[in-house]
Every structure is written in structure tokens, then in C-alpha cells.
């Protein structure tokens with residue numbers, strides 16, 4: 001057994017008086033993709049944001065999350081990121097008013113040469129559209145930019161939140177392929193609703209329900225048993241296109 | 243025709259003053275979410291520091307290059323005070339917006355009182371360099387040189403600010419931060435360093451407004467900053483918070499409107515029209531002329 | 539399920555006869571204070587250091603009356619800031635509308651006082667509703683700026699003296715013809731004192747009744763988290779407008795009383811500094827509490843007066859009341875966030891723990 005790259009222990013989050021997470025514990029393996037699953041609104045995004053220190057104002061976080069030797073809950077976000085924790089947020093969050101090139105330039109980290117080759121090899125589209133304002137990109141292109149800017153630096157773990165949300169089937173496949181390539185180098189904690197994408201990428205799975213971890217194990221087992229899938233995620237295992 | 247030119251150029255002079263105060267306010271608000279009531283204090287600091295330097299600083303004086311030096315001293319003082327305020331008073335209250343406003347309110351009250359205690363409540367005559375006392379004939383109108391100086395200075399500041407925002411890395415961070423501050427930190431950038439810088443830039447611009455406004459009015463008094471601040475707030479809201487270009491447009495609109503209505507209508511009516519303009523902009527376009535939503 | 543226990547129990551929840559004896563006594567405390575305040579003018583007690591001469595000297599009664607008016611005014615401002623979470627920088631406008639509205643109607647139009655007061659208060663309330671309807675289209679910081687701008691119009695109108703109505707910088711002394719006899723003359727200062735006390739009592743009563751009503755709970759919800767109220771299907775805009783209008787009306791009423799107490803209108807009541815000092819009063823006293831803003835208002839006005847008369851003796855910036863008050867305010871924001879009222883709530887959990895009954 002190798003040491004996990006991320007260990008979340010008894011993580012609780014309260015926002016505006018609501019207990020959203022109540023003692024969530026799980027680990028992320030140092031290689032491959034770990035999927036974080038659960039029904040809509042169960043707190044997957046909240047979990048990722050708590051780990052990177054972006055809980056909304058007035059939210060209270062307790063518990064611990066260790067990333068290597070770093071306690072992420074007590075370290076400012078920008079330090080975590082510089083320590084190699086890349087975060088690709090839900091809904092892309094590219095800077096709409098800046099150009100693609102500026103969005104990428106912003107993500108360069110001081111003291112390390114930016115790996116533009118890697119990004120452009122994966123997403124050639126970004127090189128072509130360098131001067132375009134990010135707000136005018138299509139949803140898929142914005143997602144590529146959101147992933148691409150994180151890949152400019154060397155990370156030791158990526159947190160990726162619903163990268164295929166709202167994308168056309170063909171683009172879902174493109175994004176999934178890109179993530180597959182990324183996951184060969186870096187471990188990924190992936191939040192994803194599209195079970196076909198999960199089946200294709202994930203080795204481990206963690207399922208949240210009612211503010212707690214309801215199930216952990218091999219992703220193939222979860223998706224291989226329709227009963228289990230239905231009970232935990234409320235859907236059949238038949239995902240579309242990956 | 244000459245009246246029209248005169249009113250336009252003096253209106254632009256007023257607009258220049260508003261822009262110098264509003265641009266900093268707007269950036270500080272857009273980036274750091276801080277409504278800075280003490281911004282008027284930075285203006286007063288700039289005015290008093292210039293006035294003091296013209297009399298006491300070796301090499302500085304009331305006219306010519308001496309005055310440039312005195313004004314530079316004022317600008318540096320304004321920037322330094324603003325940076326200090328951010329570091330000491332604002333930073334510990336990061337993300338507690340209301341408390342930050344309260345602290346700047348307290349600071350504006352205490353700061354003005356401090357100036358009053360030191361130099362008295364009455365206006366002091368301000369050094370006016372030779373050239374600024376004259377007029378320049380443009381299209382048959384005699385334009386006070388002090389107005390022209392304000393317009394030139396504001397244009398220079400606008401150009402420098404835009405170049406800075408466009409071509410430097412910190413400028414990039416500021417533009418991105420105005421859009422989405424969280425995401426900037428999520429890219430590994432300590433956005434708070436940019437806060438201090440934006441405060442300092444805003445303080446410098448306001449201090450310049452103080453120095454040149456002193457030349458324009460011919461005197462300096464502790465409460466000057468506060469009364470200008472309210473119109474600067476209006477400019478910021480109309481222009482859209484966080485937008486330097488929006489502030490520039492809004493400042494021109496407000497300055498011209500005020501000058502023309504005050505001349506052709508009753509004195510004071512122009513000020514009221516400005517507030518009416520604000521109400522209309524809010525009803526039609528709550529997010530201001532340029533950019534980011536003001537609501538929520 | 540555990541329920542969070544709020545520091546202040548809802549006052550109407552337990553009927554007095556069921557409450558433990560200590561609580562019942564505490565419920566009477568405001569009444570006792572009120573009686574003492576009513577009887578105060580009969581005291582010839584000298585309070586050296588606090589007041590010059592006997593307490594019931596007309597000069598002292600007038601100072602006290604001004605303090606009481608500001609206690610009520612601060613409580614009306616707290617309806618916005620502390621109870622609803624609205625940071626308005628234009629509350630002075632409605633106060634000034636009450637002051638100048640009444641003064642102009644009495645002095646220039648020759649209205650009897652009561653009619654003038656009713657017109658001024660109703661007019662100011664309508665004004666608050668109209669301007670609130672516009673300003674509340676924005677939120678947070680923008681709302682603060684917009685209310686500030688609207689109030690500035692009031693200041694300009696008064697300062698420019700359109701049509702010679704307001705007297706500009708000089709102010710407008712209240713003509714005494716329209717006034718009833720019992721409000722005239724130095725000997726009747728005591729009646730003004732009682733009037734101010736009545737105003738304060740009315741504001742406290744209205745604000746605490748509103749706060750305890752279902753509307754008040756929605757307002758508290760807006761303050762804590764507007765999204766939750768929106769989720770319940772209630773329209774936040776309407777509730778905020780109700781609070782804004784009510785607070786404006788109460789401020790205008792305070793303006794009427796203030797006008798009578800000081801015998802005229804002066805332009806400083808329109809200034810943004812007045813609103814800023816209301817904010818200082820509320821924060822120093824304790825926002826969102828029944829007595830905090832009142833205490834804050836009374837204490838602030840008293841200190842302001844006292845520091846001004848002491849200023850000759852104090853060196854440098856300490857001689858400036860605003861410097862001292864501004865500095866105290868900044869320190870309070872950092873080190874004393876709940877204001878004076880938090881003194882009690884900071885002790886309350888301790889007391890509650892000591893006498894908690896075994897059944898709970």
C-alpha cells in the first residue's frame with residue numbers, strides 16, 4: 001500500500017447555519033483518478049472548495065485535510081497551489097475579460113518555467129485563439145482553458161470539478177481524453193456526474209450522501225452493480241458517450 | 243461660443259479632479275471590496291503635504307520646479323499614508339466588508355480632526371505657481387491655466403494607469419482580481435499584495451488631486467477631501483466599480499453636467515442634476531456604464 | 539437535533555407570570571429607568587464633573603433632551619443597520635426633512651405646529667419610500683453610496699437656500715408665533731425634555747415591536763443571509779423597503795422634536811457627518827439590540843458636548859472631539875465588536891450556565 005497523496009479526515013462544513021458536510025473522511029491515491037460522486041447538491045463542490053480553502057464567507061470548516069505534509073485547511077489558497085495543488089473549478093471560471101493568452105500568463109507560477117508545450121500539445125485550440133477574449137470562447141474551449149492553465153505548472157495533485165458539465169457529447173469525449181492523458185502523470189480527484197466518463201477514467205470512487213461518505217471502493221465495482229449504483233447515485237449505470 | 247468653450251474646459255477641469263479621486267476608489271472597491279471613506283483623507287494629506295513642502299522642504303518652493311518637487315512630495319505622502327492604512331487597518335479585517343467600511347469612517351473623522359488640530363480649521367492660502375495664475379486663450383475663451391493643468395494631469399494619469407493595467411503582470415493580476423478574486427488566489431497568486439499596491443496608487447492619485455485642487459482653488463482646508471469624495475462616489479457608481487475607463491467617462495459626464503447646469507440654471511442645480519443622473523443610471527443600468535454588477 | 543440558543547430570548551415568548559422572578563424583575567427595569575427619567579427634572583442634585591450646576595438647570599435639561607433625541611434617532615437608524623443589515627449613509631436626510639419641513643411650514647407658511655409636524659413627518663416618510671425604492675435596487679456598498687448621494691441633494695438644497703426658504707448657512711430660527719405656550723420660554727425647557735423622552739420611548743417601542751413581529755424575523759433573516767429569505771419565496775426588496783420607510787418616518791419625527799428642543803434649524807443636520815455619527819453611535823452601543831443604540835446615541839452626544847467644552851484644556855488633537863470619537867470608534871470596531879450591549883450578552887451565557895435547570 002502506498003501513502004495517499006491527500007488524506008481528508010472528519011471534514012465538516014457549515015454555511016449560513018446549514019451543516020453541509022458532517023465528518024467526511026476519505027483518501028486519494030498517489031496515482032490515477034479518484035472519483036468523488038454523489039447526487040446533486042450533496043456537497044461535492046463544497047468538499048473541493050474546503051480543501052483548497054475557498055469556502056464562502058461566513059462558512060465554518062473543521063477537521064483536517066493533509067496534502068503531503070501540508071495541512072490544507074490551515075494554509076492560504078495561493079500557497080497550496082504553489083505547493084502543487086491544482087484546482088479546476090466548477091463552471092470553468094476563466095477570466096472572461098482577459099484574452100486566452102492573458103489567462104494563461106496569469107497562471108504562470110514564479111520560479112518555474114511554464115510548460116506551454118504540454119498545454120498546447122493537449123489543447124492546440126488554445127494556441128490558435130491566443131488573442132481571443134475568454135468570455136467569447138465556447139463552453140468546451142473555456143473548459144480546455146481552465147484545465148490548460150493549471151497544467152502550465154507541475155502539480156502533485158489536481159482537483160477537477162465537473163469538467164464535462166453542460167458540454168456536447170463530442171466535446172465530453174475530447175475533455176475525457178485530455179484528462180486521461182493528464183492522469184498518467186498526475187493523480188486527480190475528479191467530481192463527475194457523467195458515469196461513462198467515470199467508468200473510463202476512475203480507478204477508485206468515493207460516494208457522498210447526506211453530508212457523509214456513504215461508500216468507498218473500486219469504481220468498477222460501484223458501476224458494475226446496477227443495484228449499488230442506483231442506491232447510491234439514484235441513476236442507472238448507463239452513462240452517455242465517453 | 244466662447245462661453246461654451248470656457249464651460250467645457252472648466253467642466254473638464256472639474257471632471258479631472260473627480261477622475262483623480264474616483265479612479266483609485268474604483269480600483270480599490272473593484273479589487274478589494276473596500277468602500278474607502280478615508281479616501282478623501284488621502285486627498286487632504288496630499289494637499290497639506292504639498293503645502294508644507296513648498297514652505298519647508300529644501301529645494302521645494304511655491305513656483306516652478308520647486309512646486310513640482312513639492313507636489314511630488316505630496317503624492318508620495320498620499321501613497322505612503324494609503325499603503326499604511328491598508329496594511330495596518332484594513333488588512334486585519336480582510337473579508338469583513340462592513341467592519342472595513344466602519345474603520346475607514348472612523349479614520350476619516352479622526353484624520354480630518356487631526357489635520358484641524360495641527361493646522362486649524364480655516365483655509366490656508368495654497369502656493370500657486372506663476373503659470374497657473376494666468377489664462378490661455380482658446381477659441382476666443384480665456385481658460386484658467388489651473389483648469390488646463392488639471393485636465394493634462396488627469397489625462398496623463400489615465401494613460402499611465404491603462405498602460406500599467408495592460409502591460410504589467412501586477413496590472414494583469416488587478417484586472418483578473420476585479421473580475422474574480424478567488425480564482426486569482428486559486429492560480430497561486432497572493433492577491434493581497436495587489437491590494438496594498440492599489441491602495442497606494444489610489445492614494446497617490448487622490449494626493450495629486452489634492453495638490454492640483456489646491457492650486458485650482460487657491461487654498462487648502464481639512465474638510466476639502468470629504469466634499470469632493472461624495473461626487474467621486476457618484477462617479478464610481480455611474481462608471482461601474484472597478485473600471486478605470488468607466489470612471490473617466492463618468493467623471494467627464496458629471497463634470498460637464500455640473501458646470502453647464504450650474505451656469506445656465508441656478509447655482510447648485512447642477513449638483514442636483516448629477517444625483518438625478520445617478521438615479522437614472524441605476525434604474526436603467528444598475529451595474530453602471532462599464533462592467534461589473536454593482537448589485538449583490 | 540440541537541437548536542442554537544440565541545443570546546437574547548424573544549421577549550414576548552414567556553408571559554411575565556411564568557418567568558422566573560429574576561427575569562420578571564429585569565422586565566421591569568426599563569420601566570424603572572423611564573420613571574426615573576421622567577422624574578429627573580425635579581432633582582436639584584448637582585453632578586460635579588458631569589454637568590455644570592444643578593441637573594434641572596434649563597441648560598442641562600436641554601443637553602439631556604438633545605441626548606435623548608439622538609438616542610431615539612440612533613435606534614431608528616439601527617432598524618436599518620443592526621436589524622436589517624442595510625448600510626445607509628443617508629439617514630440624516632429624513633431627520634433633516636423633519637427639521638426643515640416643520641420649520642419652513644411654521645416660520646414661512648404660518649402653519650400651526652401640529653399641522654406642520656404632521657405634514658413634515660408624512661412628507662418625509664413618503665420621500666423615504668420613494669428614494670428607498672430607487673436605492674434598494676442596489677445592494678451592499680453601492681446602496682451605501684447611493685443613499686449618501688441622495689442625502690447630499692438635501693444638503694445642497696438647504697445650503698443653497700432656494701427661494702430664501704432655508705436660510706442657507708445661517709440656518710432658520712423657528713418663529714415662535716405658531717408654537718403653543720407650554721413649549722416657549724426657558725422655564726418650559728422641562729416640557730421639551732419630556733417631549734424628547736416621549737420620542738425616545740416611542741421609537742424604542744416601535745422598533746422592538748417590529749423586531750419581535752414576523753416582519754422583524756424576516757428582516758433579521760435578511761441581515762444574516764439574504765439568500766435564505768429569497769429561498770422561502772419572500773421578496774427581500776419589499777421587506778427592506780418597509781424597514782427603510784419606517785426608519786425614515788421615525789427619523790423625521792425625531793427631526794420635529796429636535797427642532798423644538800434647539801429652537802431652529804441649522805444646515806449641519808443635513809450633513810453626511812451626521813449619518814456617520816449615527817453609525818458610530820449604533821456601533822459603539824451595540825447594533826441589533828434594544829438598548830445598545832439608545833445608550834450609544836445618548837453617550838455620544840453627551841461626550842461630544844462635554845469634549846467640546848473641555849477642549850480648551852486638552853493638548854493637540856485630544857482637543858478635537860471628532861478625533862477622540864473617531865479613534866474610540868476604530869478601537870471599538872477591532873476590540874469591542876458588539877458594542878456596549880455586548881457587555882451584558884458576554885456575561886449572559888455565564889449566568890445562564892450557573893442557573894440552568896436540570897430539565898432542558
Ligand SMILES: Nc1ncnc2c1ncn2[C@@H]1O[C@H](COP(=O)(O)OP(=O)(O)OP(=O)(O)O)[C@@H](O)[C@H]1O
Nearest residue numbers: 015016020038039040041042043044045046047056
Ligand atoms: N454559499 C452557500 N450558501 C448556502 N448554501 C450553500 C452555499 N454553497 C453551497 N450551499 C449548499 O450546500 C449544498 C452542497 O452544495 P455543493 O455545490 O457542494 O453540491 P454539489 O454536490 O457540488 O452539487 P452539484 O452536483 O449540483 O454540483 C447544496 O445544498 C447547496 O445549496
Ligand SMILES: [Mg+2]
Nearest residue numbers: 044045046090
Ligand atoms: Mg458541484
